[in-house]
Amino acid sequence: MQDEPLTVRRRDLLSLIGAVAGSAAMYHAMTALGFASESRYQGPIRLEGDPKGASVLILGAGLAGMTAALELRKAGYKVQLLEFNGRPGGRNWTLRGGDTFVELGGFKQTCAFGDGLYINPGPWRIPYHHRALLDYCKRLGVALEPFIQLNHSAYLHASRAFGGVPQRIRAVKADFQGQISELLAKAVSQGRLDEALSKEDQEILLLALKSWGALDHDYKYHASLIASEYRGYAKPPGGGLSAAPMPSDPLGLSEILKSRLWRYLQNFANYNFQTTMFQPVGGMDMIGKAFAREVGDLIRFNAKVTEIWQDDRGVTVTYVDAKNPGQPQKAVADWCLCTIPLSILSQLPVNVSASMKAAIDAVPYAGSVKIGLQFKRRFWEEDDAIYGGISYTDLPIHQIGYPSTGYNKSGRGILLGAYLFEGANSFEFTAMPPDERVARAVEFGAAIHPQYKAEFENGIAVAWHRVPFTLGCSGDWSEEARKQHYRNLCEIDGRILLAGEHASALPAWQEGAILSSLDAIARLHERVIKT
Amino acid sequence: MRRGALSGADWATQAVMAGLVLLLSYPALGQNDPAPLKGPTFSSGYRFVEMSGEELYVNVCRGCHMIDAMGASGAGGYPSLVANRNLEASGYAIDLVLNGRRAMPPFGDLMSDDQIAAVVNYLRTHFGNSYQDAVTAKDVQSARR
Numbered sequence: 190m191q192d193e194p195l196t197v198r199r200r201d202l203l204s205l206i207g208a209v210a211g212s213a214a215m216y217h218a219m220t221a222l223g224f225a226s227e228s229r230y231q232g233p234i235r236l237e238g239d240p241k242g243a244s245v246l247i248l249g250a251g252l253a254g255m256t257a258a259l260e261l262r263k264a265g266y267k268v269q270l271l272e273f274n275g276r277p278g279g280r281n282w283t284l285r286g287g288d289t290f291v292e293l294g295g296f297k298q299t300c301a302f303g304d305g306l307y308i309n310p311g312p313w314r315i316p317y318h319h320r321a322l323l324d325y326c327k328r329l330g331v332a333l334e335p336f337i338q339l340n341h342s343a344y345l346h347a348s349r350a351f352g353g354v355p356q357r358i359r360a361v362k363a364d365f366q367g368q369i370s371e372l373l374a375k376a377v378s379q380g381r382l383d384e385a386l387s388k389e390d391q392e393i394l395l396l397a398l399k400s401w402g403a404l405d406h407d408y409k410y411h412a413s414l415i416a417s418e419y420r421g422y423a424k425p426p427g428g429g430l431s432a433a434p435m436p437s438d439p440l441g442l443s444e445i446l447k448s449r450l451w452r453y454l455q456n457f458a459n460y461n462f463q464t465t466m467f468q469p470v471g472g473m474d475m476i477g478k479a480f481a482r483e484v485g486d487l488i489r490f491n492a493k494v495t496e497i498w499q500d501d502r503g504v505t506v507t508y509v510d511a512k513n514p515g516q517p518q519k520a521v522a523d524w525c526l527c528t529i530p531l532s533i534l535s536q537l538p539v540n541v542s543a544s545m546k547a548a549i550d551a552v553p554y555a556g557s558v559k560i561g562l563q564f565k566r567r568f569w570e571e572d573d574a575i576y577g578g579i580s581y582t583d584l585p586i587h588q589i590g591y592p593s594t595g596y597n598k599s600g601r602g603i604l605l606g607a608y609l610f611e612g613a614n615s616f617e618f619t620a621m622p623p624d625e626r627v628a629r630a631v632e633f634g635a636a637i638h639p640q641y642k643a644e645f646e647n648g649i650a651v652a653w654h655r656v657p658f659t660l661g662c663s664g665d666w667s668e669e670a671r672k673q674h675y676r677n678l679c680e681i682d683g684r685i686l687l688a689g690e691h692a693s694a695l696p697a698w699q700e701g702a703i704l705s706s707l708d709a710i711a712r713l714h715e716r717v718i719k720t
Numbered sequence: 721m722r723r724g725a726l727s728g729a730d731w732a733t734q735a736v737m738a739g740l741v742l743l744l745s746y747p748a749l750g751q752n753d754p755a756p757l758k759g760p761t762f763s764s765g766y767r768f769v770e771m772s773g774e775e776l777y778v779n780v781c782r783g784c785h786m787i788d789a790m791g792a793s794g795a796g797g798y799p800s801l802v803a804n805r806n807l808e809a810s811g812y813a814i815d816l817v818l819n820g821r822r823a824m825p826p827f828g829d830l831m832s833d834d835q836i837a838a839v840v841n842y843l844r845t846h847f848g849n850s851y852q853d854a855v856t857a858k859d860v861q862s863a864r865r
Contacts, residue, residue, distance in 0.1 A: 273794075293794050293798065294792050532822065536823065553823070553824065556825065612765075613763035613766060617779050619783035620760070620778065654784050
């Protein structure tokens with residue numbers, strides 16, 4: 190025992206904590222020491238103490254508003270919700286056959302999708318580390334299935350490279366990686382890295398490059414069965430007399446570089462888009478509907494807020510019926526949690542401090558467009574062997590998303606025919622009438638899938654700047670504005686506080702809406718209990 | 721964070737693409753234009769390629785301010801730009817397009833000084849507005865902050 194080091198190593202400390210206090214305590218200790226931090230979510234919120242009949246008026250029945258309603262009612266608050274739409278969920282939204290959508294400007298679309306087919310015009314995927322959202326899905330009984338983000342069989346497409354022919358992701362990745370490995374291996378063998386690496390490390394690096402790049406015994410990347418194991422075959426392995434595989438020809442490095450297709454590869458490794466991602470079975474709005482099963486009785490639908498007024502006794506919110514605006518009505522409460530998007534809140538009379546008002550006015554809303562297209566058959570599966578995932582293109586549609594459900598079925602299917610987020614094309618698509626957005630998506634998409642022309646049936650297009658209940662996709666904070674205004678946006682201002690994705694560091698994600706709501710009600714509860 | 725990850729595509733020759741890809745005919749924006757190949761311009765990267773005030777209005781501003789600049793109203797609204805007295809002060813219009821305000825996004829990163837001057841001049845001389853003091857790219861440049 191005399192050899193025992195005087196300082197306790199971190200791992201030893203952790204196993205000690207684990208043995209003494211159990212795995213949950215060990216987990217929290219690990220988090221504190223900088224390991225294992227997958228989420229800010231600490232498990233179901235505990236609002237302890239008696240709110241003594243305090244009332245909270247929540248504005249907006251999206252995920253932020255309904256999270257707050259669920260937890261505050263459970264904690265003993267009197268809760269009511271006002272919602273502009275005639276349905277719960279807000280941006281948590283799914284369009285199915287028969288649904289209608291009237292955008293700002295008056296264009297009305299009726300979704301003509303077949304039975305069981307849908308498109309999620311808002312959020313469509315859930316990262317594995319969005320633990321608050323995942324926990325609510327579990328608690329509310331929302332069934333999840335994998336959302337395929339990376340499909341090696343999907344395409345990368347550059348309109349001016351490779352004769353405009355889309356390339357499989359697996360091929361671009363293998364060829365890019367292989368030829369870079371070959372170059373680096375060459376640099377090692379020529380002694381160019383002698384100063385940077387020891388001889389031993391150079392030898393290990395060569396082994397790694399051979400494996401990572403699918404190089405041959407001479408550290409070359411070329412048309413070979415080794416490379417084809419990654420990029421795919423000219424003739425894949427078969428059975429019987431014709432079983433022998435034939436290698437495929439790599440794309441040249443120079444053309445890959447010039448095509449800029451490499452810039453899509455890193456995207457798949459982004460923390461937000463890594464495997465595993467999820468989607469609710471049957472449509473994203475299953476989450477909003479599940480929340481509404483819990484708190485639907487508290488929601489007043491079709492309520493368009495026109496004024497928010499506070500004094501030292503409480504908050505009074507004026508609203509009109511959004512469908513038949515008549516006599517203004519009033520709702521009163523001790524406190525108000527407002528989740529109305531800032532694009533709208535900034536236009537309302539609200540008597541908050543100058544600093545909160547400046548914060549509300551400081552956040553523009555991102556443009557985004559999603560277009561759902563119905564086809565007679567799932568040709569992307571039948572003809573192209575693409576089951577889920579996303580193809581990327583430099584055409585104005587940017588992405589084609591394949592459904593992560595209903596695989597290998599015959600009959601109709603839906604593609605996400607365009608997904609634009611920010612940038613010039615999102616504005617250009619927004620400025621078109623919906624039927625033209627759909628027609629353009631079909632025309633551009635046909636450059637990647639020529640089957641579009643024969644198989645297309647109908648489509649629906651949602652441009653978020655024209656969505657009446659948000660006037661944009663999500664809060665588009667600049668770094669500067671965040672530095673100057675974010676805290677002021679989130680502080681309790683008298684009897685009013687805000688929540689929503691715009692009051693989070695995860696803009697445009699549902700997790701941001703929930704985490705912001707939980708943070709807000711924890712602070713509100715603390716204030717209520719103390720006074 | 722996601723801005724830029726996948727932007728910056730550089731297929732430039734949208735005229736060629738329009739010829740290759742856009743074979744459908746759409747209601748042309750200008751009624752007298754030859755129909756089949758005339759369609760809206762699509763930009764090739766993060767920034768707009770449209771240069772004239774009219775084209776910028778039709779392809780960008782119209783998304784929110786609508787046909788004939790009538791504006792729209794939902795839970796919140798977009799103002800009508802028809803005979804809009806706020807356009808009288810050209811500096812205000814430049815600042816709004818450049819830096820945004822409330823629901824209005826900033827276009828300073830998406831448009832050049834020339835483009836912003838063109839669209840501001842277009843708005844101030846159309847839709848019942850007739851302010852004759854044209855703004856210049858230099859005015860826009862000095863308003864950038």
